Amino acid sequence: MATPLLGQRVKRKEDPRLIQGRGHYVDDIQLPGMLHMAFTRSLHAHARIGSIRVAAAKAAPGVVAVYTGQDIQGQLGWVPCAAGIEGLKVPRHSCLAIDKVCYVGEPVAAVVAASGYAARDAADLIEVDYEPLPAVVNPEKALAKESPVIHEELGDNVAFVAKLAGGDCASLEADKTLKVIKARFINQRLAPVSMETRGVVANYSPGEDLLTVWSSTQVPHILKTQLAIMNSLDEARCRVIAPEVGGGFGSKLNVYGEEGMACLASRRLGRPVKWIEGRRENLQATIHGRDQINELEVYVRPDGKVVGLKCSIIADLGAYHQLLTPAIPTLTALMILGCYNIPNVFVQTTGVFTNKMATDAYRGAGRPEATYIIERVMDLVAHELNMDPVDVRMKNFPSPDDFPLALPTGVTYDTANYQRSLKKVLKAAGYSRLRKEQERLRKKGKYLGIGLSTYVEICAMGPSSRMPAGGWEFGEVRIDPTGKVTVLSGTSPHGQGEETSFAQIVADGLGIPYDDVTVYHGDTFQVPMGIGTFGSRTTAVGGTAIYQAMGRLKKKMARIAAHQLGVKPGELVFRDRRIETEDGQKSIGFAEVVAEAIFAKQLPPGIDPGLHEHSVFEPSNYTFPFGAHVAVVEVDGETGEIRLRNYYAVDDCGRVLNPMLVDGQIHGGVAQAVGQALWEELVYDENGQLITGSLMDYAVPKAHQFCWFETQNTETRTPVNPLGVKGVGEAGTIGATPAVVNAVVDALKPFGVRHIDMPLKPEKIWRILKQGVRN
Amino acid sequence: MIPQSFEYHAPRTVAEASSLLARLGSDGKILAGGHSLVPMMKLRLAAPKHIVDIGRIAELAHIREEDGTIQIGALATHFNIESSPLLKDRCPLLVETAREIGDVQVRNRGTIGGSLAHADPAADWPAAILALGGEILAVSARGERRIPARDFFLDVMTSALEFDEILTAIRVPALPARGGDAYLKLHHPASGFAVVGVAARVLLNAQGAVQEAAVGITGVAPKAYRATGVEAALRGKSPSARHIEAAASHAADGIEVNSDLYASADYRRHLAAIYTRRALERAAERAAAS
The missing domain is CATH 3.90.1170.50 (Aldehyde oxidase/xanthine dehydrogenase, a/b hammerhead)
Structure with a gap:
C-alpha cells in the first residue's frame, strides 16, 4: 500500500468481519x-x-x-x-x-x-x-394552565426556559426600513x-x-x-x-x-x-429525536441582508429526561445563525414535558433543527424579496478573512469559506442550466424544484468546560515485542470506521504497514478512560489523542535509535519500517529499536524500558464543518408524489483522512436527512398511543428511493487540533433536510407556496396543487 | 418480536397436508414463504397453535401453460414469477406485478399463494388476479374446488378459503392477441404495500376499439375489487386519452374507500382514478403495439 496512507481510500479494517456476518454483537454473547x-x-x-x-x-x-x-x-x-x-x-x-x-x-x-x-x-x-x-401529547397544550401536569411534584410541565441573546433585537422593532418576516416551522419527531x-x-x-x-x-x-x-x-x-x-x-x-x-x-x-x-x-x-416547534421573526434590509433573528423554540422533551434530553434543543439555539453573521439574535427555548418517550440526541442533535430553521429562513427571505436564494446567501456570508469569527450566540467559528463551497456545488449541479430547465418545464405544467442548503455545524465535542462529563479523549499506542502496534481509544466507534482511520494515522506516523496496527476500543478494562463516540468527535478528538500518544512514543524511539546510530534524535525520520536520517546514511530497523526498547540491553540513560504512551487530548474549541448542498426534485402535478432526481453535496470537514469513510458518512447522513424531509414521522394520537409503532408504518429510508449522490469536498483545515480534521459523522444529516424541503417549496412556487411542514407526504402536496388549480 | 410457541408440521404431499388440516381445524395455519404470517406472529397479532409448513411440497412450485391457461403453483415465489421467461412472454402482467412487491428479500421468499391466501387489502397480487379473471384452486380432504378470483376476496384479511383448505394453484388466461396489460402502484414508503395499485388488461378488436377492459384495484378498499364502472365505460370505445380518462374517473364508484395516516379517503379516491387512467393508457398502448 502506497504511503502516506492519510488521504487515501484505504479499505476498512472492519469490513471483512462485518460483510461476512462475523460481527460479534451483544446477542451473539452466550x-x-x-x-x-x-x-x-x-x-x-x-x-x-x-x-x-x-x-x-x-x-x-x-x-x-x-x-x-x-x-x-x-x-x-x-x-x-x-x-x-x-x-x-x-x-x-x-x-x-x-x-x-x-x-x-x-x-x-x-x-x-x-x-x-x-x-x-x-x-x-x-x-x-x-x-x-388525561394525557397530554401536544407540547403547546402541555404549556396551557388547564393541562394535566405530568409530574405533579414539579408544579407544571415546563422543564426549563433558556434564553440566548446577542446584539439588540429590541432596537430593530422600531426600524421601519426593515422587512419583518414571520414563520412557524414544525420539526417532527423521529426514531433513530x-x-x-x-x-x-x-x-x-x-x-x-x-x-x-x-x-x-x-x-x-x-x-x-x-x-x-x-x-x-x-x-x-x-x-x-x-x-x-x-x-x-x-x-x-x-x-x-x-x-x-x-x-x-x-x-x-x-x-x-x-x-x-x-x-x-x-x-x-428507545429515545426519539427532534420534535420542536419554532416561531420566528426575521428582520431584513431591503437588499437582503438579515440583521436580526428572534426565535421561540418549544422543545417536546417527552415524559422523562434521558442522559442529555434537555441539552439537545439548546444546541439549536447555539447554532441558529448558521453560516450568517447576523448581528442581533434572541432565542427562547422552552423544554416541555409530554406523555411521550423522551427525546434526546439523534444524529445531528439540535443542529439539524438549527440548520432547517436558518436555511428555510434564507429561502423565505429570497421569496419575500424576489431574490435568487443564492444571492441571499452570498449577501449574508461572512468573508473567509473574518475567521475565527465570534458570533453573537457566543460561539466562535474556527475556519470557513462558505462562498467557495457554494460556488463549487452550483457548478457541480449546473445551477443556471437547472433554472432554465425549470422555467421550460413550468410552461408545460411540470414542476421541477431546486433547493439549496448552506450549512455549518458544531462538532468535535468539545472543550470540557462546555461538556457535562468532560470533552477530552484518551488515546494510547503501544508496541509489542514483535513490533506490532496496538492502539487504544476511549472513543467507541460503531460503524463509522475509525479502526481504519486510526490505523492510518499510526501506520503513517511510525512508518510501518497498516496491517501491523490493531485498534481496540469499547472495553473499560482495556482502555482506562474515555468519553465515547458522538458529536462527530471521534477522529478530531480521539484521533488527536492517539496522534499525540504516538508522538511521545516516536520521541522515545528516536532517542533510542539516535543512541545506537550516534546522531541527534531530531535528525531521524520514521519510514519503511526503519528509523533513519533524512539522507538514509544512518539507519536502523524499526523492529530493532522495538527490541532494544523492550529487552533493554543498551538503553540510553534516563529511558525506561517499554513502548507504551498515552495522551489525553483536551480541545480548545469545537470545530465547525460546513458545506453546500443542492437537491433537485420533480413533483408529480397530478398526485403530489416527489422524486429526488439529483443530489449534489460539497462538504468541508477539514482535512480528509480517508475519502471513502467521508463519502460513507455523507451518503448515510444525506439519506437520513431526506428521510426526515420526505417520509419519517413518529405519530402519537391524542391519547398518547404511538400509531407508527412498527416499520410497516414508520418509513425509514431505503436505498431504492434514492438517486446517486454527487459528493465532493473542499478542505479547510482547523487549527483546533494538529490533524486539522473537523468531523463528518453528522454533516449529511444536518445539511440535507432543508435542501430537499427548499427544493419542493421551490417547485411549487407557481402556486404561491411559502412553506410546507415535514414530512412532505404526497397528499399534502396534492392538496396544495388542487387549491392552486382552483385559484 | 418473539412469537408465541406453536407445534410445527412439515408434510411432504398435498394429501398429507390436507389430512393434517382436517384434523387440526381452526388451530392449524398454513405457512408457505412466511412473509405475511411470520411478521404477524412476531408481533403476536397471530398466534396459531399449529403451523403446517407446506414449503416442502414440491408439486406446488410449478409455473406452466396448458391450452392458453397459465397455472402457477402456490409456492412459486414472487421472484420465480418475476424471472419466468414463460410469463414474460405469455402473461407479462404477472411479471410486472411481481416486480412491484416488497424488496429483493421479500420477493425471494414470499409466495403468490401465501400472499393471496393472506388477503391483505393492500397486497399486489389480488389486483392482478382480479384483472386477469383468474381462478384459485383449493384442495382439502373433502376434494378440490375452483374459486373465481371475484369470489375469493371477502374482506380485510379474509378470503373464501376454509380452515382446512390449501390454496394449491392459480389459473389465469394467457395474454391474447391484441391484448395489453399493466400494473402501476404507489408504494407506501414504510411497508412497500400499495397505497393504490391498479392492474389493467385491455383487449382491442380488429377495428382498434376496446373489446374488453378489466381493471383490478388494490390498496383502496377493505378488499381488492374489479372496477366494473370503468370497464363498462370503456367497452366499445376507442382507447383515446379522453375516453380512458372519463372511464377511469369511475375507479372508486360505489366503493368504501380506506383512510389512514398516509392517505385520506379523498386522496385515495383521486389516486385510484389517476392510477387507473395511467394503467389503462399503458395497457392500451401495449395492446395496440402487440
Whole structure:
C-alpha cells in the first residue's frame, strides 16, 4: 500500500468481519447459565398504577424472577440525566415505573426466565390495574394552565426556559426600513432506528465481586460510571464492554433503565442476564429525536441582508429526561445563525414535558433543527424579496478573512469559506442550466424544484468546560515485542470506521504497514478512560489523542535509535519500517529499536524500558464543518408524489483522512436527512398511543428511493487540533433536510407556496396543487 | 418480536397436508414463504397453535401453460414469477406485478399463494388476479374446488378459503392477441404495500376499439375489487386519452374507500382514478403495439 496512507481510500479494517456476518454483537454473547429478561410495558400514556398481579408470571414455565417498581425501589438508582441547564427540573426516573406511568412503553415489570421465549410469554401474563389519567401529547397544550401536569411534584410541565441573546433585537422593532418576516416551522419527531436494536448482558460474578456488562452503547466509560452509581458499586468492580455495535445515531449515547435492570437482576440472581430489545420496543422506548416547534421573526434590509433573528423554540422533551434530553434543543439555539453573521439574535427555548418517550440526541442533535430553521429562513427571505436564494446567501456570508469569527450566540467559528463551497456545488449541479430547465418545464405544467442548503455545524465535542462529563479523549499506542502496534481509544466507534482511520494515522506516523496496527476500543478494562463516540468527535478528538500518544512514543524511539546510530534524535525520520536520517546514511530497523526498547540491553540513560504512551487530548474549541448542498426534485402535478432526481453535496470537514469513510458518512447522513424531509414521522394520537409503532408504518429510508449522490469536498483545515480534521459523522444529516424541503417549496412556487411542514407526504402536496388549480 | 410457541408440521404431499388440516381445524395455519404470517406472529397479532409448513411440497412450485391457461403453483415465489421467461412472454402482467412487491428479500421468499391466501387489502397480487379473471384452486380432504378470483376476496384479511383448505394453484388466461396489460402502484414508503395499485388488461378488436377492459384495484378498499364502472365505460370505445380518462374517473364508484395516516379517503379516491387512467393508457398502448 502506497504511503502516506492519510488521504487515501484505504479499505476498512472492519469490513471483512462485518460483510461476512462475523460481527460479534451483544446477542451473539452466550454465557453458561445465562438468563433472559423481558419487560411488561405500559399500555397507557398516563395512568396511576394500582395493583400489579405477577403470580401467573412467576408460576410460568422457566421463570426465575419477576420485578416491579416496588421491588427495586431504593435498590437501584434513578435513570441519570447529565444535562446542566440553570433551573432545570429533573423528575425522578425509575428503571421500572413505581406509582404511575407517563408514556406508552414505559417499563412496568421485568421477567427473568430461562429463555427469551419464556420471559416474553410470562411478561404477557402480568396484569396491571391502571387508573387512566388525561394525557397530554401536544407540547403547546402541555404549556396551557388547564393541562394535566405530568409530574405533579414539579408544579407544571415546563422543564426549563433558556434564553440566548446577542446584539439588540429590541432596537430593530422600531426600524421601519426593515422587512419583518414571520414563520412557524414544525420539526417532527423521529426514531433513530439503528439496525441493531439495544441489547445488554449483565454478569455479576459473586466470587470476583465483579459486574461485567456488555451493552450496545456508544459510551462504555460513561455507562460504567453510571451503572456503578446506580448499583452502588465501586467503579473498579464494574466493567463495561461495547462489543460490535450495529449503529446508534445518538440513541446509544445514553443510560437506560433496561441496562440498570439487567445489572440488578444479575446481582440478585448471581447469573448472567441478557436483554435484547425488539423492534417495536425500539420504536416505543428507545429515545426519539427532534420534535420542536419554532416561531420566528426575521428582520431584513431591503437588499437582503438579515440583521436580526428572534426565535421561540418549544422543545417536546417527552415524559422523562434521558442522559442529555434537555441539552439537545439548546444546541439549536447555539447554532441558529448558521453560516450568517447576523448581528442581533434572541432565542427562547422552552423544554416541555409530554406523555411521550423522551427525546434526546439523534444524529445531528439540535443542529439539524438549527440548520432547517436558518436555511428555510434564507429561502423565505429570497421569496419575500424576489431574490435568487443564492444571492441571499452570498449577501449574508461572512468573508473567509473574518475567521475565527465570534458570533453573537457566543460561539466562535474556527475556519470557513462558505462562498467557495457554494460556488463549487452550483457548478457541480449546473445551477443556471437547472433554472432554465425549470422555467421550460413550468410552461408545460411540470414542476421541477431546486433547493439549496448552506450549512455549518458544531462538532468535535468539545472543550470540557462546555461538556457535562468532560470533552477530552484518551488515546494510547503501544508496541509489542514483535513490533506490532496496538492502539487504544476511549472513543467507541460503531460503524463509522475509525479502526481504519486510526490505523492510518499510526501506520503513517511510525512508518510501518497498516496491517501491523490493531485498534481496540469499547472495553473499560482495556482502555482506562474515555468519553465515547458522538458529536462527530471521534477522529478530531480521539484521533488527536492517539496522534499525540504516538508522538511521545516516536520521541522515545528516536532517542533510542539516535543512541545506537550516534546522531541527534531530531535528525531521524520514521519510514519503511526503519528509523533513519533524512539522507538514509544512518539507519536502523524499526523492529530493532522495538527490541532494544523492550529487552533493554543498551538503553540510553534516563529511558525506561517499554513502548507504551498515552495522551489525553483536551480541545480548545469545537470545530465547525460546513458545506453546500443542492437537491433537485420533480413533483408529480397530478398526485403530489416527489422524486429526488439529483443530489449534489460539497462538504468541508477539514482535512480528509480517508475519502471513502467521508463519502460513507455523507451518503448515510444525506439519506437520513431526506428521510426526515420526505417520509419519517413518529405519530402519537391524542391519547398518547404511538400509531407508527412498527416499520410497516414508520418509513425509514431505503436505498431504492434514492438517486446517486454527487459528493465532493473542499478542505479547510482547523487549527483546533494538529490533524486539522473537523468531523463528518453528522454533516449529511444536518445539511440535507432543508435542501430537499427548499427544493419542493421551490417547485411549487407557481402556486404561491411559502412553506410546507415535514414530512412532505404526497397528499399534502396534492392538496396544495388542487387549491392552486382552483385559484 | 418473539412469537408465541406453536407445534410445527412439515408434510411432504398435498394429501398429507390436507389430512393434517382436517384434523387440526381452526388451530392449524398454513405457512408457505412466511412473509405475511411470520411478521404477524412476531408481533403476536397471530398466534396459531399449529403451523403446517407446506414449503416442502414440491408439486406446488410449478409455473406452466396448458391450452392458453397459465397455472402457477402456490409456492412459486414472487421472484420465480418475476424471472419466468414463460410469463414474460405469455402473461407479462404477472411479471410486472411481481416486480412491484416488497424488496429483493421479500420477493425471494414470499409466495403468490401465501400472499393471496393472506388477503391483505393492500397486497399486489389480488389486483392482478382480479384483472386477469383468474381462478384459485383449493384442495382439502373433502376434494378440490375452483374459486373465481371475484369470489375469493371477502374482506380485510379474509378470503373464501376454509380452515382446512390449501390454496394449491392459480389459473389465469394467457395474454391474447391484441391484448395489453399493466400494473402501476404507489408504494407506501414504510411497508412497500400499495397505497393504490391498479392492474389493467385491455383487449382491442380488429377495428382498434376496446373489446374488453378489466381493471383490478388494490390498496383502496377493505378488499381488492374489479372496477366494473370503468370497464363498462370503456367497452366499445376507442382507447383515446379522453375516453380512458372519463372511464377511469369511475375507479372508486360505489366503493368504501380506506383512510389512514398516509392517505385520506379523498386522496385515495383521486389516486385510484389517476392510477387507473395511467394503467389503462399503458395497457392500451401495449395492446395496440402487440
